[in-house]
Structure formats: C-alpha cells, structure tokens
Amino acid sequence: MNPSRPLRHWLGLVSVALLAALVLGLAYSFLLAHPDEYFMQPGGDGLQAYFATAYYALYDTGSRFSGMNYPYGENFTYPNLQPAVAWTMGVLQRAGLPTAIHTVGITNLLALLGVWLTPLVMYAILRRLRLPVVYSVLLALLITFLAPQIQRLGDHMSLSYPCFVPWLWYCILRMLDEPRRWRWYIIFGASSLLMGYVMAYFLACGSFFLLAHVLLLAFRRRGYTWGQLGAMVVAALLPLLLFRTWLWLTDSTTDRPPNPYGFLVYITSWQGLFTPSLPPIRPLWTGLFSTKDVEFEGMSYVGLVGTGVLIATFIRFVSNLIRRRGRPVPIRRYAPAPLALSLWAAGLLVLFAGGVPFIFPPLNKLVPYLGPLRQFRALGRFAWPFYFVYTTYVAYYLHGLWRLQRQRRIALGALPWVPLLLLLWAGEAWANLSTRVQIAQGGAGARAYMRPPHPLLQELSWANRRPADFQAIMPLPYFNLGSDKFLLEGSAQSIREIHRLALASGLPELSSYVSRPSIGQVMRHVQLLSSPLLDKTLLRDFPNQKPLLLLVTPQSLTLAEQRLVSLAKLLVSTPEVQLYELPLAALAATTRAEEQQRAAALLPTLPQRPGGLRATTPKGVIMDDFAKRPDRRGHLAPGALADHGEARIVMYNGPVPAPADTGRYEVSVWVNGHTDFGYGSLQVRQYDAGGGELDYQYKDGRICTEIDGDWIRVAVTVRIRPETKRLEVLYANEDLLVDDLLIRPEDTNVYWTSPDQQLILNGYRLGPAGALAR
Secondary structure (H helix, E strand, C coil): CCCHHHHHHHHHHHHHHHHHHHHHHHHCHHHHHCCCCECCCCCHHHHHHHHHHHHHHHHCCCCEECCCCCCCCEECCCCCCCHHHHHHHHHHHHCCCCCHHHHHHHHHHHHHHHHHHHHHHHHHHHHHCCCCHHHHHHHHHHHHHCCHHHHHCCCCHHHCCCCHHHHHHHHHHHHHHCCCCCHHHHHHHHHHHHHHCCCHHHHHHHHHHHHHHHHHHHHHCCCCCHHHHHHHHHHHHHHHHHHHHHHHHHCCCCCCCCCCCCCCCCCCCHHHHHCCCCCCHHHHHHHHCCCCCCCHHHCCCCHHHHHHHHHHHHHHHHHHHHHCCCCCCCHHHCCCHHHHHHHHHHHHHHHHHCCCCCCCCCHHHHHHHCHHHHHCCCHHHHHHHHHHHHHHHHHHHHHHHHHHHHHHCCHHHHCCHHHHHHHHHHHHHHHHHHHHHHHHHCCECHHHHHCCCCHHHHHHHHCCCCHHHCCCEEEECCEEECCCCCCEECCHHHHHHHHHHHHHHCCCECCEECCCCCHHHHHHHHHHHCCCCCCCHHHHHCCCCCCEEEEECCCCCCHHHHHHHHHCEEEEECCCCEEEEECHHHHHCCCHHHHHHHHHHHHHHCCCCHHHCEECCCCCCEEECCCCCCECCCCCCCCEEEEEEEEEEEEEEECCCCCCCCCEEEEEEEEECCCCCCCCEEEEEEECCCCCEEEEEEEEHHHCCEEECCEEEEEEEEECCCCCCEEEEEEEEEEEEEEEEEEEECCCCEEEECCCCEEEECCEEEEECHHHHC
C-alpha cells in the first residue's frame, strides 16, 4: 500500500471530526457555552427526562426510581432517564461529585457527543467501501445531519444517539469480513447490551439487524460455516437474553399493559422513507404531490437525493432486465457484496418496521399473542438501519455514476450536477438540524429551574411547614400518562412546577409519567379523584399519616379536582402556584353513611319497580346488570357483557325511557380496568321516527376517574331531543368487559339491592341493605 494512503485516511478521519465539531459548534454555540442553561425541549417528554435523571441521581440507588408513582416507585428502566447514564451520575453524586445539578448539561453534552461521533463511524464505513477520502468526509457529514435521530434531540433524549445504529452496523461488517475473529462478536454484544441500558430499542434494533444478515447468509449457503452463523446468532440473542433476565430479576411489577397502543399504528411507510417531512420542502412537496401525512415514529427520511437514486436504480434495473431478457441482475452488481447484503437485511427490517406481515389479515389477529415483541409498540424505529444503509448506498451510487461518466467522457459529466445534489442534501440536513436548534434556543432558564433554592420552599417555611412535614406532592390539574389506559394530561404548567418542586424538596410525585406502569397502581392513583362514595384504597399503602402537599396551577380544574382543593388548607399563594395541605383523613372520608341515612328516609316512600328498582322521581329509568350473561365476572354481582376483538357492542337500542321527557339524562356503565387493551368509549345516539340520527355523544374511557375496585365508571350526559324516538347505547373497545348499564334522568337517583344484599345508589355500593331493602 502506498504509504501516503493510510495518512490520507487518518487525515480524513481528523477532518470529519473537526468539521462535525464545527457544524455543531456553530449550530449549538449558545448551548455549548452554557450547557446547564438550556433545555433541548423545555416541556413534555424532554423535561420529564431531565427531571427523572436528576431525581434519581439525587435521591435513588439501584434499580428503583422513587420520583413518581408514590408510594410504589418504578423500575428505572421505564422512566425516560437513560438508566446507564442516571446510574453513573448517581454513583458519582454519592462519591461527592455534584453531577445531579449538572443533569441538563451532562444530558445535552452526551446527546451532542453522540451526534459528533456519528460521522466518524460513517466515515469508517464509507472508507471500507473504498470511497475516496474527501468524498467520504462530506457524505459522512450529510448522512449524519439528516439522520432521523436528530429529531429526537430534546423530545426523546434516550433515542437521540445517531451513532448507535451505524456503530452496530460497522461491527456487523467487521464480523462479515473477519468471521473467525471473536473480537467483533464480543464488541457487538457488549455494545448492544450497553445501548439497551440507554434505550432498549437500540438493543432490539441491532439484534434484529444482525439476525437479518444471518438469515440471508443461511439462505445463500456459501461463504460462512454453520458455526460462524451460530456465533452471529449468539451475538445477536445473548444481549437480549441478558437484558431480559436483568429486567425479570429487578422488576417486581406483574400487571404492566400487555398490549401497548401503537404496534400497528406507529409504523413506517414509503412516505416516511422517501418523502420530505419538514419545512421548507414539505409544503412544496405536498403542493406538487398528494401524499398523506407522515407518522412521526415512521420517519426515516433518506432525502430527495435518496428518493431520486431510488427512481434511477429502478429505471436501471428495468433496463437491465429488458436487455437480459427477463433475467434479473444480482444486487451485488449495483453495490459491493457487504453493502448489498446489508441492503437486503435492512430491507427485511424496514418491512418489519412497516408492520409486515402483521398488517395483513389474518396475521393481524396474532398481534395480541406476540408476547415481549408486542412491547415494541413503535415499529417505525426499526427502519433506522435502513436509513444508514440506504444513504450509504446512495453515496456509493453517486460516486460510481460520476466516475462512469468521467471515464466515458459523457457531456453531462462536465456539469457540476454532483455538487448540486450534495448541496441539496446539505440543505435538507441543515433544515433537519436547525429545527431542533430553534427549539433548544427557546429552552433557556434550565439552571434556575434545576438548582436550589426554590422560592416556594421559602414561602412554605413562612407558613411554618417544611418538606419533611409531607409525604408526597399531588399536582392539580392532575396528570397520569404512559399507561395507555388513562389519558389524564394535566397541564404543561402543573407538570413543569411539580418536577421543579420535587427536585428541590426531595418529595416524590403522587402521579405517574412513565411508560407501561402497573395498571393496578395507576388505578389506585386515579381513584384519589373519585367521588366520596368510594374508598381511596391507595391510602392503605402509604407508609405514614403525613398530609399530602397539593400543588395547584391556575388552569381550570375538574369538579373532582375542585373537591380536593376544598378539603385542603391553603399554605402558599403566588401568581403561578398555590400550595395546599391535604390531610389524609379528609381524603379518606366518605359520604356513604350520610347517603344511607338519606336512603333510610326515602326508600319507604318510593314504590318498587320491576327489577327491584326504586327511583326518587316517577321518570323512566333503564338498568341492565347483565346477570344472565355467560361471563361471570361482574361489578356488583356475577354476570357481565364481554367480547373480544375490535368490538362495538350495542347495550341498549330502544325507546327513550320516558318519551315525553326532553330533559338531561345520564347514561353510565362500569368497565373492567384489567382487560388487555384500553378503555374504549361509551357512545350514545338519538334517532327520529325515520331512523335519522339526531344527536351523537361519547365519552372516552381514558379520562374517567370514578374507580371501584377493578371497575371504572364511564358516563355520558345527553339532552333528549323532542323528536327522539329511539336511543342507542353502545360501547366500542378492542377487549370489552362491561356491567351495570344505567340510563336515568339527571335529577333522579336510583336505588336497588345487589344479590349480596348491598344497597346500591346509581351503581355505587352504600353498604349492607338490611331493613332498608324491605
């Protein structure tokens, strides 16, 4: 080898490192100068990631994160805190290094470090394909800054490392080149396992990508021994097995959602791969072509140049097919053998990212039975290897075409079309990066947010209270996110303020913002907002009787949230936040005794109706307890309406209970909270005599807060139209178990006695019926 060639190679590596640093330095100069001062995303998932990481480093050890979901806490794999990073920061914090107060800076710099490393890895890959040094430097930069992980900077910090996928691909290429050297098997396994402790998607993505290579090599049956292929399988599966074993040993929760939403929703498509998704090109594209909006999780856009190369490759393929009279040209004629193999492997993975084969019936019926695979609900992320492999192919294709035209002295070769295409590519890459830069520029104020002292704690001391006087903080408006069962979003301000106060005080949050939490624990949390007719079972799990600290921000509160405020004592009031002291005794108190006394006075005066009902007005009432249904699970007694699959079950279809009544009616039903899917929606339609629809109302079960044991009350209020002749009540859900349908006028209370002699008011237990039932 010419001695100058290695030198040129290493100079190229140094150049790409310097140029990448220059681009990041120019784009993020404000952040690099003050890394602790800027949130890359000052709200939502981004803010939650900073909070969770800092709280763990300050107050937690091991695999438990206690900052949310009080009093249970959470396995630290599920909050968005990058376990490997948070654990390391925690160790350093306890060793005396103040890492926690620098969480924002550390997180930001690690993310930018991941971006900076990416062109170095891509340069190494391009050079292995024998592309020139200068060209490899430029293309490594372009591929990096158009990468889909750039869009994760801020929103999903644990997914924002574009270097991870190409590094695993580089390890695979080295395995393919040197199948007898164990070093690259070990490096791949260790790398993928470590990446799993940042975000499990990287571990799965790398493992599946390597398995796709093995599958193709086994199909070809040449070049590699079965032992070498078996070693690759071990390198792919062993990290997955170790990670799964560690999670099994450290996570005691047994009722996480078995079917997270999005498995066949957050998928990629050809639009997500080959059509622009960001301004300024997206509006121009949609103005010329009618393409549907791209799902964010399905974005792995390869650029307009990549789209053009796809079209050119297809034309070339068809042309060669015609010339060869139907004999296909092997893909290795278009790319070197390692790149061709990786293209096929990435193609298999991108099919999986698009939901293949499960998007096709009848295989779609198998989705609920996919076990741990079902937990990867954002399949579109598995298209990331395709992005890096395909853009590498684009780089190789353009260079080969340019060389061919120069060799044959084609006139078009005299035109600077390659620089123009690269300039277009660079423009799209800069647009991809600059959108995230603009968001980060609006994230100033992180230093004051993350570091004590917190002004509210000083004002709390003036009220003669300390954080140690409370056991947890409850936000109002209340939020509980991540379970796919409930969608209680709170407000951006309540989330922001409680994170800040929790960090400063050390008090955990009496709410949840983590992926796939325990359904039972979430239901007990949400039950705190239930009416005083229901026991608050979460209080039994509290370790002491200290009061709760209510944090209230000035957004509108629901009636349930207003009731909690009415039970509490105001301690601190500022324009942004109010703090209240909520005694557990006030929260635990119920009104069942008062309702029983009221019932004792009323029931002797109320005539009994069919089915044992007694109503406080003579208006029409309909109740169905589904006692004769074969499914014996039930809310108040055995018997419930059950169905599986995507169901829309009609629970009532008939006349209005009182045809002359045009007042307001409440339609309610109890839904089991432990079914395999979400809580669906209750829907009520009114029809005239000719069957025309007069009114439609629905209630999303995810926003309901009335919880009795395992059952959630979903209710819709409707106003009966004068022309209404028929009322239809149905429930739509993928897995359905409902009970105790009640249709009643709003001004009418309905009593009955359950089979176990409990007095029931509008579907709520009041206690033993005794003489009241007679």
